[in-house]
Amino acid sequence: MSRSDLMPVFDGHNDVLLRLIRGKAHPERDFLEGDNLGHLDLPRMRQGGFVGGFFAVYVSSQGTGPDIDDMMAKPQYDIPLPSELELAPSQQVTIHMAALLLRIERASKGEVKVCRTAADIRNCIKTGTLATILHIEGAEGIDPDFHLLDVLYGSGLRSIGPVWSRSNIFGHGVPFRYPSGPDTGPGLTDLGRELIRACNQRKIMIDLSHLNEKGFWDVARISDAPLVATHSNAHVISPHSRNLLDKQLAAIRESKGMVGVNFATSFIRSDGRRNEHTPLEEMIRHMDHLIEHVGVDGVGLGSDFDGATIPAEIGDVAGLPRLVDAMRRHGYDEATLRKLCYENWVNVLERTWGQ
Template sequence: MRNFPIFDGHNDVLMSFAPPYSQPIGTFFQRNTDRHFDLPRAKDGHFGGGIFAVFIEDASSMALLQNLNTLSQGEKIEATALDFATAQQATMHMVANFHRIAKLSNGQMKVVRTANELDECLSTGVVAAVLHFEGAEPIGPDLDELEVYYQAGLRSLGVVWSRPTLFGEGVPFMVNHTPDTGPGLTDLGKALVRVCNQLGIVVDLSHLNEKGFWDVARISRVPLVATHSNAYALVPITRNLTNAQLDAIKESGGMVGVNLVTAFLNADASDRTDVAMETIVRHFDYLINRMGIEHVGFGSDFGPIDVPMPDVIQDITGLPKVIDALRQAGYGDSDLRRIAYENWARVLRKTWSM
């Protein structure tokens, strides 16, 4: 049986090389259990490429992520806004590291800026690395930085993480509450979406509240994408997508990357790590039944070890186990290929070539 390359819609591995972790970038090339992801294990996990997030950690986001376990107890967990100068400095460092890592890889990993480059990587076994910002904090009101970061490889952007920006409000993490938690995009946020469309940058809907989601859906001319979110019908947390949102994503020709973090998979949003593989398969089944096979892929959220992953997955080497479980659940090779990488490749091509 042939191994598919797996394209993963969201990882946070770049966090490992920024404060507070600040590991040397050389450790990306060594097996390292301090995180879910390094190049040797990526190869074991048939990782063909993915979207690498610049996520800026601060005290309030760290408190939020470390308290995911209180989600199931009905807590509302929020983070505060980042200031522009901090965001700018942190982003510059992480983007520089992203390029340094690709350079140090000696051709094993490539920064991908076009759909043709992505396809070439997927067919030759070079890891395709797509640059994403998880929150638009490093972009100022004249959007100059967006142009510059586009030239530096930025091809996907979340308007927000779960904290407010100039452009909109993110969802706080809450259980038994829909993503409808606050106001939609600001006028600047709407302008940002239009410029992303013009440049060919994915606008990521994960972490956006519901009003913001519908604003993007109204404005954007390209397929709607939630890189790392699951179904609200299965796990009722603000970070997951309602059926109406899933239908809009399908309608646009877009897609959802299945998030493997335990709180997104367990029906009670707990961080218990004894998640059964059947539970993961059920999430794929649900999304595929609702939207169709062409609209679902991976959006693991692998990164530093703090965010709990299911024991059956553990780290990036767990991705082929999901493919195997889906095969056992009845998905054939052509379906599995779509889930593994073809859907992502199609949606990125469409967005980048607009």
């Protein structure tokens, strides 16, 4: 299949920056030339029709905790979350990862762009440039006075999830728990509510994916922007704490927001288990439900590449055409495929960023 025949895919979430900073001597070169490790690098993106997406800055907890992958392969689990992180080391890692994306852009000599507007993304898709969005997953590196928020905004930050699953000064995330609903504890803190207002003022998109239910409704009350969950699925199909209830989906629809379907098998399967032998039809069940409850203009893809166990039938980013083919066989027409694969993301970002 030639590149001109590929359906373009714009993706709601990946963790390739985290993979690249872990012991890589030449991360920019490895990404641009291809290292065939993990799920993502530029040559495989080209092969799979991947035209851009949200590139997450995520500060991982230090030390050895439970083996999350092993626990999520069990019939039931409630994975202990790490404690809150300190600001200074979190800022150091945040700056390191943000700088890596900027260095990739510079080293690419025009093949990669950090996008700040929806027009940037549209132009990248037109010209074949990889469109990247600097995104934060868990705001441990943001100080209470939002000084680093402004520095990162100036560097291209346009999307932020206030929390990953562990708690921080801004709020409380949803744990990795199956079976469970998302109502697992307190929501945003007072400082977290200030962060939402600060993001609204700067037109930074707010990602709801790792917030618990109370935090979700706190954002819904405060924010004047579309409600967006970059990589989440339907709780009614997979009753995992990380997935969204129908009443949350209704609020997202009301706000003209967006949900990106997560490829992580634990959030796809009705049994909540990590298992790469998960048929693509199970993922498409989530798409159908989300389209029914959010609308065909409010659903996209949010892979979690390089951050999760995904169906073996996809494998890595080069396998995206197999997912598109499965969606086509399911009955989605070409106009619907374009919306789900890339158009909806660009449109919701235009509604959020105002440009």
